Amino acid sequence: MNIFDITGPVMVGPSSSHTAGAVKIGNVCRKLTGEKITEADILLHGSFLATGRGHGTDKALVAGLMGFAVDDSRIPDSFRIAEEEGLKYRFGAIDLGEEAHPNSVRLNLTSKSGRKLEVQASSIGGGRIMINQIDGLEANFSGDLPTLIVHNLDQPGHVAEVTSMLEHKSVNIATMQLYRSGRGGHAVMVIECDQEIPRESLKWLEHLEGIEKVTYYSLQEL
Amino acid sequence: MYHSLEEITEVCREENLPFWKAVILEDCKEEGITEEESMERMQEIYTAMRDSDRNYDPDLYSASGLVGTDAQKLRVYHEGGESMVGDFCGRIMERALRVAESNACMKRIVAAPTAGSCGVMPAVLISLQEKYNFTDRKMVESLYVASGIGGVIAMRACLAGAEGGCQAEIGSASAMASGAAVYLLGGSPEAIIHGSAMALSSLLGLVCDPVAGLVEVPCVKRNVIGALNAVSSADLSLAGIRSRIPPDEVIDAMKSIGRSLPSDLKETGRGGLAATAEGQKIRDLLHGIR
Numbered sequence: 001m002n003i004f005d006i007t008g009p010v011m012v013g014p015s016s017s018h019t020a021g022a023v024k025i026g027n028v029c030r031k032l033t034g035e036k037i038t039e040a041d042i043l044l045h046g047s048f049l050a051t052g053r054g055h056g057t058d059k060a061l062v063a064g065l066m067g068f069a070v071d072d073s074r075i076p077d078s079f080r081i082a083e084e085e086g087l088k089y090r091f092g093a094i095d096l097g098e099e100a101h102p103n104s105v106r107l108n109l110t111s112k113s114g115r116k117l118e119v120q121a122s123s124i125g126g127g128r129i130m131i132n133q134i135d136g137l138e139a140n141f142s143g144d145l146p147t148l149i150v151h152n153l154d155q156p157g158h159v160a161e162v163t164s165m166l167e168h169k170s171v172n173i174a175t176m177q178l179y180r181s182g183r184g185g186h187a188v189m190v191i192e193c194d195q196e197i198p199r200e201s202l203k204w205l206e207h208l209e210g211i212e213k214v215t216y217y218s219l220q221e222l
Numbered sequence: 223m224y225h226s227l228e229e230i231t232e233v234c235r236e237e238n239l240p241f242w243k244a245v246i247l248e249d250c251k252e253e254g255i256t257e258e259e260s261m262e263r264m265q266e267i268y269t270a271m272r273d274s275d276r277n278y279d280p281d282l283y284s285a286s287g288l289v290g291t292d293a294q295k296l297r298v299y300h301e302g303g304e305s306m307v308g309d310f311c312g313r314i315m316e317r318a319l320r321v322a323e324s325n326a327c328m329k330r331i332v333a334a335p336t337a338g339s340c341g342v343m344p345a346v347l348i349s350l351q352e353k354y355n356f357t358d359r360k361m362v363e364s365l366y367v368a369s370g371i372g373g374v375i376a377m378r379a380c381l382a383g384a385e386g387g388c389q390a391e392i393g394s395a396s397a398m399a400s401g402a403a404v405y406l407l408g409g410s411p412e413a414i415i416h417g418s419a420m421a422l423s424s425l426l427g428l429v430c431d432p433v434a435g436l437v438e439v440p441c442v443k444r445n446v447i448g449a450l451n452a453v454s455s456a457d458l459s460l461a462g463i464r465s466r467i468p469p470d471e472v473i474d475a476m477k478s479i480g481r482s483l484p485s486d487l488k489e490t491g492r493g494g495l496a497a498t499a500e501g502q503k504i505r506d507l508l509h510g511i512r
Contacts, residue, residue: 001223001373002223002252002253003245003249003369003370003373004263004368005376006334006335006373006376007264007267007335007343007368007369007372007398008267008332009333010266010267010270010331010332010333011330011333011337012328012329012330012331013324013325013326013327013328013329013330013331013340013437014326014327014328014337014436014437014438015437016323016333016336016337019328019337020333048507050435051434051436053508054284054286054330054434054436055436071270071330073329073330078454105314109384112230125382125384126336126382146329158247206448
């Protein structure tokens, strides 16, 4: 936290959690897909569902998916702009259960090349957010750091492959989480890094045996 | 970020620094940025505050229809010469409504410290600049004073209605604006923190009870009392009056009150004004059209 978190941010109202946080969730989704999003099924949970319309959460999410910043004055017009830009969106309700944060949303996204991505995220206060799941698997990260998400078969050696690649590229690991569906099933590692990972290293990773999917969240603009 | 207001005044005393300088030096060190970069950013924040006041649309209502056009009504009333509080306070009241209504109408504002309390600081600061012709540079300095105070509140207590009730939002904004006002009028570091402490003391216990869970009723109008309370507390301090309870302990009291408040009164929309018959009627109506 710094003094610009106290006086600031500059943002479109009315709520840091329900509006600015929602824009940020959209921003992270856009960067996760790595290309223009063409379709979005947006399912609101809890307080996002109950007070989202009054807080402009719906408009903020769509604005975020198009890459608008939290202080972009076009946020209230995002529905109209989405139509012009060819982003089809639908809103619905979902109950993500007691465990989910009250300000949560699940997004089913399709991007330009037909790639699909499912993201579950929450706005945890003061405009800060958490991505909770990607494609149905746990993935808790804030979107404040470059983040690598690797889906792989639960076999020995994949963590070592990924971390040696990072070492080789002089990328320092800030946080690391491992999850799996069950022994020998599907596993996912979520690694927040202090530096950006080179694109060619991600490509190399994708082609390794046992690696099912590589998703990278970069702080750089698309 | 400093952990106590006393610590800031100590740094000011020991190193013979103005309050704002003690704040900016500490922050630049922590963030690894230069003073120049920081000042440039703060100037942008001040410009955004002024824009949020200037860009008020007198015809606009929020999506729920609960707020809008009130700042304009107040202006017409003041211009008719009927106002009791006079020009300066009248301008402050109007600005607080302008910015807070703009926030509810999805316009661009500066969260200071939160979006719900965004009208307090611009109302006080812009009105003071208008009255005394302070330079922008001086206004930017006063924003560091306010941010230093807000930072201590964030470290010792909290700035979110969901955590501490409205006292943490409007109360903190009022304490920040009061300290900034004392600084602008030439008060000492000690006077600054006592202005803040008296402002916060007067709003202790204020609950967060938004109708239908929206940042509208009573949030928008509470910006008015936050702003007026900031200037009256600043005047108290500049007159040499002091908070009998040390400023840091006032912040600690805010934290403990926040903890004692039931969750119904902390941004859940379940207690207080939100739970009145009318409040529930509005909620049901709005949820019906969701």
